[in-house]
Amino acid sequence: MNQEEIYMMLVSSVPTALLIIGIGYALPAFSRKSLLFGASIPEEVSGSKEAKMLKGLYFKYLSIGNVISLAGAYLLGNIFSMEIVSISMIATFLLIGALTLAYYLVHMRARKMKQEQGWKVGKKQIIVVNTIRKESSTTFNFSWFWLPALMVVFTIAIIVIAYPTLPEQIPGNYDFSGNVTRYDEKSPITLSILPLTMLGMTVMFYFISKMIVKVKENINPKQPEISAKKNRIAKYRWVVCILFFAVTMNLFIMLMQFHTFGWLGIKNITPLALALSILPIIPVIYIVFITGQSGSRVKIKEEQEVEGVMYSDDDDQWIMGMIYYNKNDPSLWIEKRFGIGWTVNAGHPIGMGICVVSAILLLGMLAIPFML
Amino acid sequence: MLLQLELESNIPIYKQIANQIIVGIAKGELTEGEELPSVRQMASDIGINMHTVNKAYSNLKQAGWVIIHRKKGVLICTSLKSQVDNHFVEILRDSLEVSIAEAFLKGVTKDEFTKLIEEKYAEYRGGNSQ
Numbered sequence: 001m002n003q004e005e006i007y008m009m010l011v012s013s014v015p016t017a018l019l020i021i022g023i024g025y026a027l028p029a030f031s032r033k034s035l036l037f038g039a040s041i042p043e044e045v046s047g048s049k050e051a052k053m054l055k056g057l058y059f060k061y062l063s064i065g066n067v068i069s070l071a072g073a074y075l076l077g078n079i080f081s082m083e084i085v086s087i088s089m090i091a092t093f094l095l096i097g098a099l100t101l102a103y104y105l106v107h108m109r110a111r112k113m114k115q116e117q118g119w120k121v122g123k124k125q126i127i128v129v130n131t132i133r134k135e136s137s138t139t140f141n142f143s144w145f146w147l148p149a150l151m152v153v154f155t156i157a158i159i160v161i162a163y164p165t166l167p168e169q170i171p172g173n174y175d176f177s178g179n180v181t182r183y184d185e186k187s188p189i190t191l192s193i194l195p196l197t198m199l200g201m202t203v204m205f206y207f208i209s210k211m212i213v214k215v216k217e218n219i220n221p222k223q224p225e226i227s228a229k230k231n232r233i234a235k236y237r238w239v240v241c242i243l244f245f246a247v248t249m250n251l252f253i254m255l256m257q258f259h260t261f262g263w264l265g266i267k268n269i270t271p272l273a274l275a276l277s278i279l280p281i282i283p284v285i286y287i288v289f290i291t292g293q294s295g296s297r298v299k300i301k302e303e304q305e306v307e308g309v310m311y312s313d314d315d316d317q318w319i320m321g322m323i324y325y326n327k328n329d330p331s332l333w334i335e336k337r338f339g340i341g342w343t344v345n346a347g348h349p350i351g352m353g354i355c356v357v358s359a360i361l362l363l364g365m366l367a368i369p370f371m372l
Numbered sequence: 373m374l375l376q377l378e379l380e381s382n383i384p385i386y387k388q389i390a391n392q393i394i395v396g397i398a399k400g401e402l403t404e405g406e407e408l409p410s411v412r413q414m415a416s417d418i419g420i421n422m423h424t425v426n427k428a429y430s431n432l433k434q435a436g437w438v439i440i441h442r443k444k445g446v447l448i449c450t451s452l453k454s455q456v457d458n459h460f461v462e463i464l465r466d467s468l469e470v471s472i473a474e475a476f477l478k479g480v481t482k483d484e485f486t487k488l489i490e491e492k493y494a495e496y497r498g499g500n501s502q
Contacts, residue, residue: 125379
């Protein structure tokens with residue numbers, strides 16, 4: 001291994017692997033209480049002996065899977081004498097695969113157990129819907145998105161004004177020590193790549209925020225009023241987080257662009273680049289801890305719980321407890337079944353398209369290490 | 373307001389939506405002129421077909437509880453009180469017939485029945501029964 005490879009491993013491969021492993025172990029703690037490994041259950045059951053048993057089983061499967069994945073990636077890498085980048089890519093895929101498999105096995109057990117134990121018996125299954133659905137009800141002012149948009153305009157304006165004074169050769173790539181590894185000819189095309197990336201990201205983050213505001217709320221029938229509030233708080237926090245993401249990413253790209261012009265007066269940009277790419281992750285982690293899925297971790301004053309009710313059981317709409325497939329539901333986006341975030345409705349034509357395209361991309365990426 | 377729907381219930385979903393909106397208006401949880409979610413938004417929130425929500429809204433529109441505005445969407449009707457007419461009283465008599473008969477046969481006294489009605493009236497619109 002040369003120095004470059006060691007550096008690469010330390011900043012990319014090892015953290016990625018640790019992140020996936022960490023997420024795998026943390027996931028059960030971040031799901032809603034009404035979902036036991038993707039099986040909808042009455043909340044009262046979430047602390048039962050059976051639920052704890054399933055959690056133990058999941059950790060066992062996951063640990064076995066992780067060990068096999070890491071060993072497998074190492075062996076495959078040796079057999080096909082791959083580069084460190086390829087090995088870590090395979091390890092990433094195997095680790096995700098192990099996580100998925102562990103979840104799937106426990107999901108099926110949970111669904112079977114739910115029937116055997118009769119957890120649903122005598123419970124009213126209720127879907128709560130808020131009729132106040134206007135965007136303004138999240139109290140987030142979308143004009144804030146002018147801030148990242150203005151950063152794009154500012155960057156483009158600066159480039160246009162400074163264009164005649166810029167050097168003819170502009171760095172196009174750096175190595176980890178900050179040395180230029182490639183120069184590009186100065187032209188309107190090479191200089192529009194980064195501003196266009198900024199523009200694309202800003203538009204993408206804007207639409208993600210709109211999606212978050214519109215997406216289905218999961219209001220707990222045990223505490224409808226409180227839960228509706230928690231959903232709104234969660235949405236508000238996520239949109240603020242996405243805005244922060246858009247601003248820091250744009251700042252990051254803008255500084256990178258100015259660095260290529262030699263304006264920042266720094267020799268090695270790598271530390272700053274790393275810092276700026278880690279910065280937006282901090283609020284995400286914070287939000288995950290204090291908000292949870294549909295605001296389930298939000299702390300506000302609780303109200304009297306309604307007895308004998310549970311979320312409507314929609315297990316059958318979830319293929320393997322992972323892919324939402326509901327042709328009747330017009331929603332494209334929906335909250336994930338396990339963990340935090342959103343996924344698409346594969347029963348929606350666009351959702352199906354997204355699934356197919358990502359499957360092809362994934363398989364393509366999986367094939368790369370073997371072709372190099 | 374929060375609608376509470378049961379997919380497993382014998383009452384069809386469109387009926388549940390319409391009924392709860394009417395009760396919501398009576399209780400003052402929905403105010404005159406208030407905007408309701410679009411058909412798509414409501415269907416997506418419940419996770420059901422848009423036709424079902426459409427049916428609920430068109431029933432409400434026919435009964436005069438909501439108006440469907442081309443630009444603003446579905447709104448709670450602003451002139452609710454003017455709609456008392458003899459035809460409605462006829463329908464009311466018909467729909468109460470079975471309930472009263474069942475109550476009578478089950479041994480609910482007239483006083484108990486009127487008390488139930490009074491309680492409900494007291495819940496509506498801050499209790500100013502008219």
